[in-house]
Amino acid sequence: MDLRNWTAPETQTPENAQGSAVDARGSDWSQQDLGERDLSGALLCRCNLRGSDLSQCKLEGADLRLAVYDSSTKFPENFDHQNSGAVGPGAKLNGAFLNNADLRGVDLRKAVLMGAYLSGTDLSGAILDGTAMAGADLRHANLRGAMCRGTRFGTSQLDMADFRGADLEAAALDCVESIRGADFSLCRGLDQQLDTLLNREALELDQWNPLTRSSTRTSLESLKAKNGSGNQN
The missing domain is CATH 2.160.20.80 (E3 ubiquitin-protein ligase SopA)
Known part of the structure; x- marks a missing residue:
């Protein structure tokens, strides 16, 4: 691991998140439009997703355990967020x-x-x-x-x-x-x-x-x- 380029997961921002190497555990991504970002296999445990729009994102294999969503959070149409381990x-x-x-x-x-x-x-x-x-x-x-x-x-x-x-x-x-x-x-x-x-x-x-x-x-x-x-x- 190159510690010179390491970013603490809880400080990871959506702007820098792309691909399976994304580690955003514990980060605050609330009220964000995440566009068409590829988050396949991303670590989104404990991430705050309240009010965010992930409807165009790729979430195959993403780890959403204890991620928090609310009634205004938008997920991809075929993504079963209620059985993903997320809380909402x-x-x-x-x-x-x-x-x-x-x-x-x-x-x-x-x-x-x-x-x-x-x-x-x-x-x-x-x-x-x-x-x-x-x-x-x-x-x-x-x-x-x-x-x-x-x-x-x-x-x-x-x-x-x-x-x-x-x-x-x-x-x-x-x-x-x-x-x-x-x-x-x-x-x-x-x-x-x-x-x-x-x-x-x-x-x-x-x-x-x-x-x-x-x-x-x-x-x-x-x-x-x-x-x-x-x-x-």
């Missing part, structure tokens, strides 16, 4: 290893994350509406302020998960494996499920969360008290 709306990420990934604010509407490994992952502010998460490992995950409307948590593990301020309207939490130490303070949309959640085992409800300095029971009861005071008004 409708992504098929069953069983994916996403432990400790930085997915803050990512749009994952109607994505499929069944059995995915998301322990320690930062999903704060993410859009998870309609996402399927049955069997996912969300232990110690950060979902502060996330939009989880209609999210199907199924048999997922939520131990120590931080849901503070999340919107859980119509989210399915009745069959989750465990909520031990999870914090639901300031959540919205849990009205119909509060009693069910508060009937779970004391081992789960009375677990102290050292990060949020609250127990699961305390966080849920705070929502019940808030709803009760609201009804009185």
Whole structure:
């Protein structure tokens, strides 16, 4: 390797990217029109592609694992981006290893994350509406302020998960494996499920969360008290 001509992957720009030798791992290519660039076999892992136009690019064999796209990203007509390992709306990420990934604010509407490994992952502010998460490992995950409307948590593990301020309207939490130490303070949309959640085992409800300095029971009861005071008004 000639270090005199070496460019750090995260600083790679689209202007200099052409051919299978492209290494743009972790780079920010958002809001770019990439034209007819040949990116066959390129390393685009963790690349930010939100709002970018890749519709005329050659992407055969490109590595897009953990690259982030959104609803305005354009891919070639015959390119199956939802099964490419990239993260975005409708992504098929069953069983994916996403432990400790930085997915803050990512749009994952109607994505499929069944059995995915998301322990320690930062999903704060993410859009998870309609996402399927049955069997996912969300232990110690950060979902502060996330939009989880209609999210199907199924048999997922939520131990120590931080849901503070999340919107859980119509989210399915009745069959989750465990909520031990999870914090639901300031959540919205849990009205119909509060009693069910508060009937779970004391081992789960009375677990102290050292990060949020609250127990699961305390966080849920705070929502019940808030709803009760609201009804009185």
